[in-house]
Amino acid sequence: MKLKPSSWSADFRRKKMASGQLSRAEALARSGCRHACHVMLYSSTKAQLFGRSPIKHIILMQMRFDGLLGFPGGIVDPSKETLEAGLTRELLEELGVAIPISVEDHVETYYAPASSPSPSQLILHFYVKKMEEEQIMELEKAAASTAVDHGEEVLGMVRVPLYTTKGGVGLPAFLSHSFIGNARSQLVQSLLRLNLVSSWELHKALTHSLRIHARSVEDLPALLVLTEVKRKPSRTNT
Numbered sequence: 256m257k258l259k260p261s262s263w264s265a266d267f268r269r270k271k272m273a274s275g276q277l278s279r280a281e282a283l284a285r286s287g288c289r290h291a292c293h294v295m296l297y298s299s300t301k302a303q304l305f306g307r308s309p310i311k312h313i314i315l316m317q318m319r320f321d322g323l324l325g326f327p328g329g330i331v332d333p334s335k336e337t338l339e340a341g342l343t344r345e346l347l348e349e350l351g352v353a354i355p356i357s358v359e360d361h362v363e364t365y366y367a368p369a370s371s372p373s374p375s376q377l378i379l380h381f382y383v384k385k386m387e388e389e390q391i392m393e394l395e396k397a398a399a400s401t402a403v404d405h406g407e408e409v410l411g412m413v414r415v416p417l418y419t420t421k422g423g424v425g426l427p428a429f430l431s432h433s434f435i436g437n438a439r440s441q442l443v444q445s446l447l448r449l450n451l452v453s454s455w456e457l458h459k460a461l462t463h464s465l466r467i468h469a470r471s472v473e474d475l476p477a478l479l480v481l482t483e484v485k486r487k488p489s490r491t492n493t
């Protein structure tokens with residue numbers, strides 16, 4: 256059945272609502288919500304891994320204080336500043352450089368997944384900004400030297416490996432780590448949207464990352480037992 260434009264847009268809005276997605280304007284009109292803005296900064300590169308495999312793109316993420324991977328950014332209060340001004344301020348704190356972010360860099364807005372710890376409804380705004388490779392390298396230096404959050408809220412910037420090695424690691428292993436909120440889905444959707452990795456390669460990487468994830472937690476029960484033993488008072492002392 257062919258939908259009329261009006262019912263098509265109603266259908267589109269319904270689907271967006273179901274996926275937790277909403278427009279930037281709709282989000283700003285919601286009262287009683289908190290807002291968080293994060294950005295994927297990336298550049299192309301001619302660098303090669305081990306001098307032979309093209310790295311193609313540099314994408315920056317960060318190891319957060321809570322041990323989870325996420326994008327730079329943070330909470331913004333739209334009653335005090337625009338979302339983009341707030342994001343630029345957060346970037347200064349986390350990266351040591353005020354990278355101007357504009358409305359044109361905005362990609363998507365969603366309700367935070369239900370699992371996110373949040374006292375009130377949290378709305379996540381996601382941005383993507385392409386930079387020059389030299390600028391990315393300057394950022395990495397500043398993030399480890401002048402950024403006020405370094406070593407506290409941010410433990411370090413990381414680059415996302417976009418290749419899969421012959422041994423099946425690289426992107427699959429990266430995707431098997433733990434991410435904050437919907438950061439993994441923001442990453443995967445950006446790779447697809449910007450065509451940085453083909454959907455076929457991504458599908459393979461995600462399939463493999465599931466296996467890596469299962470294997471990477473196999474030693475946890477044994478480690479738990481090890482610490483249980485250490486906690487018990489030694490029999491020879493009693």
Ligand SMILES: O=c1[nH]cnc2c1ncn2[C@@H]1O[C@H](COP(=O)(O)OP(=O)(O)O)[C@@H](O)[C@H]1O
Pocket residue numbers: 291293324325326327328329330331367371372377379408435436437438441
């Ligand atoms: O990269 C991300 N993508 C999506 N959501 C994120 C990301 N990083 C953090 N969040 C969500 O946004 C909330 C606030 O973010 P963040 O911890 O960066 O802000 P803050 O430093 O201002 O406290 C987090 O509790 C988390 O739910």
